[in-house]
Amino acid sequence: MRSAYLVAARRTAVAPRGGAFKAVEVDELGAAPIRAVLADTGITPETIDDVIFGNALYGGGNPARLAALRAGLPDHIPALTIDSQCCSGLDAILLAAERIASGGADAIIAGGVESFSRAPLRARRPRHADDVPQPYDRPPFAPWPERDPDMIAAAATLAERFGISRERQDEFAIGSHRKALQNPPGAPELVPLAHLSHDAFPRVLTRATCARLAPLAGEAAFGVTRATVAVEADAAAALLVVSETMARRLKARRPLRIMSAWRRGGDPAMPGTAPVAPAVRLLAAERIAPARIAVAEVMEAFAAQAIACVDGIGVPESSLNRGGGGLARGHPIGASGAILAVRLWHEMQSEPTGALGLAAIAAAGGLGSVLIAAV
Template identity: 40%
Template structure:
């Protein structure tokens, strides 16, 4: 079987909805990434696979490839698995390489909440099952898993401090390519007194609830993508493999509890590969809500020391279709800094109750 490896990974700076990237459509956010990742390989790209969630519809991957000036022969595929879309794009590219369909793919996601033509979200589930908004669903997870506001706030503060430390030490700069005049994420324009904000924040989705604006992510714009290649082809073209695709899984849970969906996906990977959480050195789970992260960490016995070690979406942001690729981009650079990693994992939960996870072996 062919082996898929990730040899490059980048993202744009992430902006708040109606913030610094408000005038850019999804294909305009993705195009600079595609151009960067394809440099020198333009004629060898088999496909561009991008996740997108909030529009404007059409084949945004093809449009992005054309906007980037890639050869007309590069087709483009856009997919929607809600917040898992960017991770699913990488998963699909890896399996296409394993199956011999191609040797070189750009995969990731792009999202512009600012320019979305849709005034409300898509339906996640039939009403007869339950179709909660994600905030209400985060409350469901907190209640089901007995996650207190204090536990959520403790994690949110930890994530905030980690994000700022990573920014101030220059670690996040490795992940980025500048976008116009923007060279870092909008959330880092001004530091906040997060401990005070967390204490003051009131529940916003449920009376007497535990989920607040301070322990939830915001709505954002941005794009992220990776270059996935067949390993021998990558080496022949002068690339150094960093992450080798090892396995992946998707799983469904009740749509009322989408934040819990990473749990069965990760459990499936662990069981199939005869490993435990102890065998995984770094884990990235998307931080849509602190209730979700705390619930997943508790259920899977994940120590915070190896979970989202440089912060995540609670601070930097969650550009829906791109977030799964942001997780992989973080892992791509973290394993190169640590040099001692063997296995790393990225996972994300989505509206409708779908979880996706990818296990990588570090080869750098």
């Protein structure tokens, strides 16, 4: 099997729902980082074999194709949209890497795009002529209602089961915002769009502010609050995934080699811990001690979920989300996994050759995806 490499990684800023990107359609969001990775590498658009994007909210169609055409890629280049909810963006990269490794492609643009602001309203068709459409906020993630909890309630249950106190969740969220403010992403990572060139949500978050917030779910000791839940957001991210031959042809500077990756299902009723098992298995298979991970990008949809994953995988605090995480940025569902990979690529550029990085994300329905890469 051939190796797959990440040779360019760009993203838009992350804007909370109804913010700077409230009027930006999903194809415009997705096109911006596609254009940027093409420009960064100098690869000719005709050389691209495919475009694979994750998306969760668009409501059908093929937004990857729309974004590819909007970005100016030739008509003959195909595009594929996948939906594995929060895992979608990272899964798109994993799928691209598998195609590269199999010899089926040499250059694929992979990533994710999501717009809460422009997502269509959803309703179920009436079953009978005298019924009316039934609006709904989200589809089912498991066929059994008792194993398909609301995600906020699931996070509160996870916090209580693993003994993750409200105070620990608050401190984790405060730290995420602090790191985002102290180590903001630079121009090489972000693509300006709609007059926004920085993540809009990070702020000075204090213990006093956190203490004033009423729980959204859960008992007081382990409750989940607005500070420990990532806000709904709009964003897009794209990476260029190539073969070793293509990386050499492009004279790629410090590419990341994808060492291993894995997707795995877990308990739909406890989705937050789904990345732990695949991460532990991959590290063991590669004979990598968690302490050797120099950069770890772990999704922060909820503070409790992120803490459970970090504890379960064992990555060191010094390597974790060094520029803040989803609690500080926001959670554009289909793009979040790709944003982790973009952050990983840029953080790894300052690491010595041979350094190891990890990206991990959980999704509704009990899904977990993990990637391990070396610079």
